[in-house]
Amino acid sequence: MQIATPYLMFLGDVPDTLAAKTAYGIKDWRPDWCVGQMRLPGCAADLGIPDMTLPEALAKGCRTLVIGVVNAGGVLPDHWVKEIVAAIEAGLDVASGLHVKLGAVPAIAEAAARRGRQLHDVRHTDERFPTGKGTKRAGRRLLTVGTDCSVGKKYTVLALERGMRERGLDADFCATGQTGVFISGRGVAIDAVVADFISGAVETISPEAAPNHWDLIEGQGSLFHPSFAGVSLGLLHGAQADAFVVCHEPTRTTMRGVKHPLPTLQQVIDLNVQLGSLTNPAIRPVGISVNTQALGESEAKALLEKLAAEHGLPATDPVRFGVAGLVDRIVADFPEV
Amino acid sequence: MQIATPYLMFLGDVPDTLAAKTAYGIKDWRPDWCVGQMRLPGCAADLGIPDMTLPEALAKGCRTLVIGVVNAGGVLPDHWVKEIVAAIEAGLDVASGLHVKLGAVPAIAEAAARRGRQLHDVRHTDERFPTGKGTKRAGRRLLTVGTDCSVGKKYTVLALERGMRERGLDADFCATGQTGVFISGRGVAIDAVVADFISGAVETISPEAAPNHWDLIEGQGSLFHPSFAGVSLGLLHGAQADAFVVCHEPTRTTMRGVKHPLPTLQQVIDLNVQLGSLTNPAIRPVGISVNTQALGESEAKALLEKLAAEHGLPATDPVRFGVAGLVDRIVADFPEV
Structure with a gap:
C-alpha cells in the first residue's frame, strides 16, 4: 500500500476529539503532509490546520483525502459518502481507517472506478504476501x-x-x-x-x-x-x-x-x-x-x-x-x- | 461454519490422486458421510465409493457437494462451474477447499442466491471472532x-x-x-x-x-x-x-x-x-x-x-x-x- 501525499484530512462531524485520534497522530508526526482539514457542520475535532474546500485542497497539491476518524455504528453515514464521492470526482484518492471498506459502498466504488482513483482501506488488505522465509537479510x-x-x-x-x-x-x-x-x-x-x-x-x-x-x-x-x-x-x-x-x-x-x-x-x-x-x-x-x-x-x-x-x-x-x-x-x- | 452432511464428493477431472488428497482424507475418516463421488471424463482419482449422478446422490440423502480437490492455476474451469451450478440447482449446498471463493464466480453466486443454498469456502472465513480472553473454561x-x-x-x-x-x-x-x-x-x-x-x-x-x-x-x-x-x-x-x-x-x-x-x-x-x-x-x-x-x-x-x-x-x-x-x-x- 502506497498512499499519495500530501493529505486533505477529513474529520466529518465527529462528536469528540477521541474519534479523530488517528488524524491527530498523523498531523503530529507528518505536519507537512497535512495541508488542510475538511470538517462538516457540528464537527468537534480541530487539527489546527486550515479548513479547505476541495478546490482549495487541489490547488495546494493534495493527492489523497484521509479519513482518520471513526464513525459510530460501523456504517458510513450518507452525508459522509456524499463528501467522499465529491472528493473522488474532484480527482483525489481516498484512504480510510474505517471498519467498513470504501469499495463496499457502491457510490464510492463506482466513482473511483469511473475516475480511476485509488481507494485505500488501511484496516484491510487484499495484498498477497509470501510466507516468511526466516533468512537473514541485509540492513x-x-x-x-x-x-x-x-x-x-x-x-x-x-x-x-x-x-x-x-x-x-x-x-x-x-x-x-x-x-x-x-x-x-x-x-x-x-x-x-x-x-x-x-x-x-x-x-x-x-x-x-x-x-x-x-x-x-x-x-x-x-x-x-x-x-x-x-x-x-x-x-x-x-x-x-x-x-x-x-x-x-x-x-x-x-x-x-x-x-x-x-x-x-x-x-x-x-x-x-x-x-x-x-x-x-x-x-x-x-x-x-x-x-x-x-x-x-x-x-x-x-x-x-x-x-x-x-x-x-x-x-x-x-x-x-x-x-x-x-x-x-x-x-x-x-x-x- | 457448519457443513450439512452427507456429502457427494466432487473429484472433477484431476490429473492425479495427489490433487484429491483432501477428498481421500475425508473419505478415510468419515466414510459414512461420503455417500458417492462425482467424476468427470479423464479423472485420475477414485475414492472407491459409488459414482453418482445428482438425482442418485439426492435420493441417497446427500446435502452438500464437497470439492476436496485442487485445480491447477487457481482459476475454476468452466466445465467445473457448470457441474457446481447444476448441483446447486438440484438443491445441494457446496463446500470448497479451492483457493478461489465460490461466491466470486458469478454463475455460482447467482445460482446459490436464487436457490437459497449455502456456499462454504473452507480456506476463507468471513466469520467475525472475538479476541481471545485467555480465561480458563470448563472441559x-x-x-x-x-x-x-x-x-x-x-x-x-x-x-x-x-x-x-x-x-x-x-x-x-x-x-x-x-x-x-x-x-x-x-x-x-x-x-x-x-x-x-x-x-x-x-x-x-x-x-x-x-x-x-x-x-x-x-x-x-x-x-x-x-x-x-x-x-x-x-x-x-x-x-x-x-x-x-x-x-x-x-x-x-x-x-x-x-x-x-x-x-x-x-x-x-x-x-x-x-x-x-x-x-x-x-x-x-x-x-x-x-x-x-x-x-x-x-x-x-x-x-x-x-x-x-x-x-x-x-x-x-x-x-x-x-x-x-x-x-x-x-x-x-x-x-x-
Whole structure:
C-alpha cells in the first residue's frame, strides 16, 4: 500500500476529539503532509490546520483525502459518502481507517472506478504476501516490543526515527498498524493480515536494505498477551530484529482487555531474546521506553533511573525526556560498517 | 461454519490422486458421510465409493457437494462451474477447499442466491471472532504440536478421537485446517483467520464444555517454524491445552519450506510448556507421535522405545501401532471427575 501525499484530512462531524485520534497522530508526526482539514457542520475535532474546500485542497497539491476518524455504528453515514464521492470526482484518492471498506459502498466504488482513483482501506488488505522465509537479510532492524498492548510502541519508533535522523543515521519508520500506515504513507496493518502470512508480511515491508540502514519497526501486542501473542511472535520472527526496545506503562495492573497480570520487564526482555533468536541469534535489547504520563516529573525520573540501573539499559520516556540515550546506545552497539 | 452432511464428493477431472488428497482424507475418516463421488471424463482419482449422478446422490440423502480437490492455476474451469451450478440447482449446498471463493464466480453466486443454498469456502472465513480472553473454561483440551509442519498433527488427533471413543471417553475432534473442517463438518481453517483473532477463533471453536469432555484440537505449524510460529502460539494460547502430544517426522533435516534445522523433541516440549502456561499453568505433555513411514518396522519400534525412555512419555506411530499407549496416559493423568 502506497498512499499519495500530501493529505486533505477529513474529520466529518465527529462528536469528540477521541474519534479523530488517528488524524491527530498523523498531523503530529507528518505536519507537512497535512495541508488542510475538511470538517462538516457540528464537527468537534480541530487539527489546527486550515479548513479547505476541495478546490482549495487541489490547488495546494493534495493527492489523497484521509479519513482518520471513526464513525459510530460501523456504517458510513450518507452525508459522509456524499463528501467522499465529491472528493473522488474532484480527482483525489481516498484512504480510510474505517471498519467498513470504501469499495463496499457502491457510490464510492463506482466513482473511483469511473475516475480511476485509488481507494485505500488501511484496516484491510487484499495484498498477497509470501510466507516468511526466516533468512537473514541485509540492513539493520529495530523492533519495539511491550509488556502489553498500547504502551507506546508506535510513538517510540517514531521518536527514534526523528532522533536517529537528527544524528545523521539512515532510519525509516516501518508501519504495522493503521495510524502508522497513514504516517508513513505505506506499510500494512499487520492485524489485518491472515495468520499464515504475518512474518512474511513483515519481511515484505522491511526488505533487504543497505548495511547501515535502519528499519524501525512498529511492534504490536505482547508475547505475554493471551489475545495477541501470536501476532507479536510473527512480527518478531519476520522483523529478524537486531535490536529491540521494551515499552511499558507503569500504572497498569492487568493486561489490556484481559485479566492477566503484566509480565516484568525482565521477562519481556528474556522471552524476546529467547524467541527472537530463531531468526536472529544476535538479537539484543537496546533500551526501555516508559509512558510516565501518570507520574510526576521527579517520580518519573526516579523510576527511569531505577529501571536503567536494574537492566543495564538506557530508560526514557520519549515524550518527556527524548530518545538521546536510546540513540547513544544504538550507535555504540552497532557501529557503522 | 457448519457443513450439512452427507456429502457427494466432487473429484472433477484431476490429473492425479495427489490433487484429491483432501477428498481421500475425508473419505478415510468419515466414510459414512461420503455417500458417492462425482467424476468427470479423464479423472485420475477414485475414492472407491459409488459414482453418482445428482438425482442418485439426492435420493441417497446427500446435502452438500464437497470439492476436496485442487485445480491447477487457481482459476475454476468452466466445465467445473457448470457441474457446481447444476448441483446447486438440484438443491445441494457446496463446500470448497479451492483457493478461489465460490461466491466470486458469478454463475455460482447467482445460482446459490436464487436457490437459497449455502456456499462454504473452507480456506476463507468471513466469520467475525472475538479476541481471545485467555480465561480458563470448563472441559478438557488436548492439542497436537509439532517439531515442524506436516508431521501428523491432524492424523494424531483423529486417531485419538477414535481411540478415546472406543474407551468410552467423550472426545471430539476439533478442526483448525481445511481438510479437518470437511472431516468434522465444522471448525475453521485457522490460517485463514486474520492475525488478531487466532486465539479468539480457537476459543470459539472449542467452547466451554462438560468437565470430562475432551476437545482434541488439531495443531498447526510449530513454535520453531519461522514462517508459522505466530499461528502455533495463538493456537496454543486459545486452546488452553491441558495436555499436548508432540508430533514428529524423524527423517526431516530442515523445517518445511525454510532452511532452519528441526528442534529437538525436548525443545518442543519445553517451549510448549513454557508458553502454554500463560493460559493454562497445568499444561503437560502426554505423548509423542512419530510418522515412521520411512523406517522399517523394527527400526521404527526401536526409535519409539528410545524416545519413550528418553522423555518418560508413551511414543507411537498412530498409523502403524495405534494410540492405546497415548489413551492409557491420558486416562491415568486425567481421572474423570
